[in-house]
């Protein structure tokens with residue numbers, strides 16, 4: 437209902453009477469008033485007078501009603517431990533494909549290889565629960581799709597040159613704008629869910645602990661609408677996942693990466709490897725040429741360009 441009320445207020449020029457809203461939506465004026473109070477408490481600047489209501493300004497909020505076509509599958513929390521925790525619970529309880537968990541900030545945000553992901557206000561932190569009908573072996577392609585689509589979305593929306601770094605980082609001029617973490621649960625040979633968590637530095641200022649990070653605000657010189665960015669990314673990513681694009685995703689990804697043909701150090705939970713990143717296989721494993729001339733495939737790890 438809040439989404440519908442906001443739509444009426446946004447469409448109308450000037451003040452709209454409570455009566456007009458009430459008759460358009462078929463609910464009582466008291467009920468309209470309660471929803472408007474809630475919206476005001478949530479940061480919407482709505483002027484209320486004896487003549488009616490006028491929307492003065494909206495916050496850059498990520499409430500479900502800001503995404504009308506997806507409202508039922510969006511869960512927003514001002515603060516959580518990690519959106520990955522909430523998403524895992526929802527997935528195990530059977531939530532539908534493409535449910536999205538969004539947080540205003542996280543107090544125990546998780547990065548790859550058990551690192552902490554600092555998640556202060558202003559950034560974009562969300563996890564998408566996917567239920568693709570694919571075998572676990574193909575599941576890594578979903579992460580590559582997420583990073584490629586995000587890089588393309590950023591390049592289309594802002595005047596930047598975002599590239600992908602193996603396995604799933606987004607870099608602009610060598611500095612990290614976004615990282616992706618995923619979790620998968622499978623039964624026998626079928627994926628039950630893949631949770632893809634994205635952290636994007638949008639209006640937050642990366643701290644001195646993240647010297648190689650940069651935010652979109654720093655790159656573009658002005659505040660960015662997280663709502664617009666998230667909405668565009670979700671649309672693009674959903675089209676990709678639900679269509680046939682996964683078949684060719686690695687080939688496309690390779691065209692946008694800064695990792696291939698350079699000397700890299702790969703840190704996995706088991707070992708540290710160094711060599712030249714010569715190629716990727718059809719599922720995204722990195723193929724390294726080691727010092728002795730032999731090649732080695734690495735499925736997952738942290739990659740340092742050296």
Ligand code: BTN
Nearest residue numbers: 518545546547548615616633635
């Ligand atoms: C990395 O680069 O190490 C991956 C970072 C992934 C961070 C995102 S923020 C949303 C989701 N929730 C988390 O706790 N982590 C991911």
